[in-house]
Amino acid sequence: MWNMLLAFKNLDPMNWEVIKPTLKFLWQGLLAIFVVIALIIIAVKLTSFVIAKCEEYKKKKAENQNPDNDVSN
């Protein structure tokens, strides 16, 4: 197999100098993608939480300002 590949003038199979940096791609790439994803998940959860709290607060405030509405409802 390798001999066959060696026959192709443009290819240089099993060259450790080329293979070594690709291992860096693997660990750095996977680490970075999961760090980005973790941060996005945290940011989304945080945003949703803050927005939900704000809406809850607004609702409560509106209820306190118009207590009659609750009675009528």
Add this chain to the structure above:
Amino acid sequence: MDFLLQGFKALTWQQPVMWLIGGLLIFLAIKKDMEPALLLPMGFGAILVNLPLSPVISEDPEHLGILASLFKVGISASEAMPLLLFIGIGCMIDFGPLLTNPKLFLLGGAAQLGIFITIILAAMLGFPLNDAASIGIIGAADGPTAILVAQQVASNYLGPIMVVAYSYMALVPIVQPAVVKMCTTKKERLIKMKYSAKQVSRLTRILFPIIVSVISGLIAPDSLSLVGMLMFGNLLRECGVLGSLSETAQTTFSNIITLLLGITIAFQMQGSDFLAIETLLIMALGLFAFVFDTIGGVMCAKFMNLFSKEKINPMLGAAGISAFPMAARVVEKMGVKEDTSNHLLMHAVGANVSGQIASAIVGGLILGILF
């Protein structure tokens, strides 16, 4: 009468072969409905650029051919075409299912595994690092990302990479089910998941593209052109005040860019460069990338099941690749095939759109690591 024979005399053996390949792409587009918006212009372009003495590929500055010119302006100089296409794609995507269940984002990340494994394999086979990186990115299952990375790393195989990337995207329904079945048990495939259609607030939907752009820009700055355009498109969609612009970006704008992109890529399909044994290797490596992407996604779902109370159907991992919405449809079909009441579509769409973002980020990360 010699002038009538000029074309015949200049004919090389590679050119008729490329006409056949062009014809095959047109056949697949029309008869099999495989990515017709892209494969048809590519197929016709392949015929155009492989006609002897074709003026469309002339690189003479005084008589620059139309395809040479489009390639220089739209792809080579600025990568404008694939990036502009991302605006349209961003407009088409509804991130609602992902925002409802953000942990599905992990599946999108894991389904990029094939990219990195393929880069290693391509390097082992003897491809230089820049070519290995651009071959690996076929596993992103995302045409614009593959074009951008291959172009930026000055890969010698842009033409084959494009053809392979788009062909395999169309082959997702054939490749993925076999791999998913190989990696999962019947019991796992029968796992049912509840979908609670929680209302995602408009503000969250508007903030999401901005948050993703900022985080990607800070950690993987090279991914910003791709992620930024994708998220800009999504902001157009979600802002709610640019309805007509959003609709135009999803339809007319995307169609025009896709059409131009398809025929422009054909510039790289000149027989003398395209017909090499490396092209066959790239085809094999592309398939390898898709298979390992699917395995990565499925295994991640299985791993998540070890820790979560509500089990995830591992088939969802397969939807973590970027081929949108095909991968999600494949998972839905497989789920229904196992159990007619097991609908996984909304979860699969969540994983699928996360793959769209993850693949763009990985494209940028690879550029960042390489340079």
